[in-house]
Amino acid sequence: MPWFMPSAGPATGRGESESDRKKSVSMSKPLKPIPEFASEAEERVFWESPKNDSTGYVDWSKAKLVTFPILRPSTETISPRTAPL
Numbered sequence: 001m002p003w004f005m006p007s008a009g010p011a012t013g014r015g016e017s018e019s020d021r022k023k024s025v026s027m028s029k030p031l032k033p034i035p036e037f038a039s040e041a042e043e044r045v046f047w048e049s050p051k052n053d054s055t056g057y058v059d060w061s062k063a064k065l066v067t068f069p070i071l072r073p074s075t076e077t078i079s080p081r082t083a084p085l
Contacts (some may be wrong), residue, residue: 033057
C-alpha cells in the first residue's frame with residue numbers, strides 16, 4: 001500500500017503545472033512545530049482533533065509516494081514515523 005510522506009529535500013518540479021508552483025509559493029507560510037507527545041495515545045488524540053489539521057504542521061506539497069514492498073500481513077497496529085524535518 002503506498003503512503004505519502006513529506007520530503008525533507010527540495011521539490012524537483014517534475015510533473016508540476018505552473019499553477020501548482022504558484023499555489024505552493026503563494027501558500028507558503030511558517031509551519032507550526034510538531035509537539036512532543038508523552039505517549040502514542042496522546043499523539044492520536046492530538047491528530048484526531050479537528051482543530052489540528054496536518055497542513056499546519058506538514059508541507060504536503062513536498063510529499064513523495066513511497067511503498068513498503070516487503071510487508072507481511074499482521075494483526076498488530078504499526079505506526080510509520082518519519083525523521084524530523
